[in-house]
Structure formats: C-alpha cells, structure tokens
Amino acid sequence: MDDVAAWRNDTIGEAAVKALKKNGFDASYVKTGAEAAALVSAFLKKGATVGFGGSMTVKGLGIQGLAAAAGCELLDHNAPGLEPDAKVKILKRQLTSDVFVSGSNAVTLEGEIVNVDGTGNRVAALSFGPAKTVVVVGVNKLVRDIDEAFARIESYASPMNNKRLSRPNPCVKSGVCMDCDGDTRICRAYQILRKRPLGTDFTVIVVGENLGY
Ligand code: SF4
Numbered sequence: 001m002d003d004v005a006a007w008r009n010d011t012i013g014e015a016a017v018k019a020l021k022k023n024g025f026d027a028s029y030v031k032t033g034a035e036a037a038a039l040v041s042a043f044l045k046k047g048a049t050v051g052f053g054g055s056m057t058v059k060g061l062g063i064q065g066l067a068a069a070a071g072c073e074l075l076d077h078n079a080p081g082l083e084p085d086a087k088v089k090i091l092k093r094q095l096t097s098d099v100f101v102s103g104s105n106a107v108t109l110e111g112e113i114v115n116v117d118g119t120g121n122r123v124a125a126l127s128f129g130p131a132k133t134v135v136v137v138g139v140n141k142l143v144r145d146i147d148e149a150f151a152r153i154e155s156y157a158s159p160m161n162n163k164r165l166s167r168p169n170p171c172v173k174s175g176v177c178m179d180c181d182g183d184t185r186i187c188r189a190y191q192i193l194r195k196r197p198l199g200t201d202f203t204v205i206v207v208g209e210n211l212g213y
Contacts, residue, residue, distance in 0.1 A: 001209075006031075009139045009208035012109065016142050019111030020204050024196035031208040036136050037061045039205050043099050043132055046071035051094030053122035054078055055103030056164070057136050057212030063101055072099075077121070091121045100130035103212050104137050105157045106149035107204070113193040114149035116158060118186035126193060133202045138211030146192060153177075158187050160213040 001009075013029040020027035030036050040063055044050060050072045052058060067074055075097055077090045094100060102122055106114040113135065117123045126133060143149045154177035162172050167186055170178035177187070196202045 006208070012142050013139055013206045013208050015109050016107055016111065016206050017204075019109055020107070020113075020206075021111075023111040023194065025111070025113075025202050025204050027204040027206065029206045029208065033061050033138075033207055033209055033211060036205045036207045037063060037066060040101060040134055040136065041066050041070065043134055043203075044070040044072050045098075047073070048098035049073045049075055049093065051075040051097035051100040051125060051130060052078070053094070053100065053102035053125060055101070055136070055212060057103035057138060058101050060211060061136065063136075067101075091119065094121060095125050095129040097125075097130045099132045099134065100125045101134045101136070102126060104135050104141055105153045106141050106143050107135075107137050107206070108143055108145050108149055110145055112146060112149070113191075113204070114146065114153070115191045116153050116187045117189040117191070120189035123189050123191035126191065127197050128200065131201065133200055134205065135203070136205045136207065136211070138207050138209050140210040141212070142206070149192075153187075157213050162186060164213070 017027040017029045044067045050067045075090050075094045077087045104113050104115055115123050143152050158177055159171040159175055162169050167184050169180050169184055
C-alpha cells in the first residue's frame, strides 16, 4: 500500500473510531487484518459459544479457525451439510451466544452501524442477546453518513451478496439494486445502530484494509 492510500485509511479509520466511541461503542483502529484477528482472539475463550453472522470479512480473517483452535463451540449456520432444522437451531442459539462475531455493510463517519439482512439473524444479534458482540469492518465499509451507507448497500454490498449466494434477483444482472419484489429478495431487515444498544457489550474493530463486500 502506498503512503497516500495508507494516510487515507488511517485518517478515516481513526475518525470512524472516534465517532463510534462518542456513540458508546468500544472501538479501535488497526492497520491490518492480522491485527484485527488478534484482537478478536482475545475474546475467544475455551468452552465459549461463538456465533457467526455470515460475514465474508470474518471468514476471510480466519476467525472460525481461531475459535475452533481456542476450544470454542462454533455456531455457524453456513457450515456445510447442515439440515434446515439444524440451521434454524444454530441461528437461534447465536442470539444468546457468549460471543457474536460479525461484519457490517457500512459504518458511517458519524459512528453509526448500518446493515441490511435477509433472515434478520445478524441485525437481531447486533441489537440484543449475545454476551459480547464484536464487529470487524475494513475501511472499504466506511461512508460519510446514513445516505451514503444505504447507497453503498444498494450499489455494491447487496448485489455482491446476491451474486455470491447465486440468488436469481435482478441486481445480479444489473449490478445495482432494482428494489425487487420477489420471494428471493435478500434485502428485508434494515437496521441503523445510531448508538450502542443499551445492555450490550459491543466492540467495533476498524481495519485499514479492504475486507469483504
Ligand atoms: S432489493 Fe432485490 S434487487 Fe435490490 S439488492 Fe436486494 S435482492 Fe437485489
């Protein structure tokens, strides 16, 4: 990474952390994904149940492997070979997990966390339930405000996730949201965390690299 790109990442990353702290979140900025993984590891204690919200960022950082190595019980509804009933049980157990680890669709420079879900498991867990919540976001997820957050989701994150999940929605052809209306629509539960939800223990780790969609 050249010096100018590093400057930009550090500057907006630190600004996002400052705003998140102002909104009551525990937050920190690290330059690399490896540093972020090390911070998450500190929360992964032997025997703990660890829920995963389905994040490509978390997957890319190898957090599942770190949790398994630490002796945690993994609650991953995307684990291969799960029957539908088993998947639902895991989704419900995630809501009361010891640690819930997630990415996010967007974080604003005003310290807000913005997500759009299909099932709603992630936005539910980010609101209330887990004993500890950890969100990891790359600088590519940082946007100026709520309007930019939803623009990012509609023009980038959701179409990318539709493609990743092979959903037959119009954004897969257009590359941008077409506000579809069918049963396969994955954009259903819209959430803005303007402040840390009361009663939650919530850490946000902002990383000076591009991570996930
Ligand atoms: S609302 Fe429909 S078209 Fe828009 S991003 Fe979501 S799934 Fe794609």
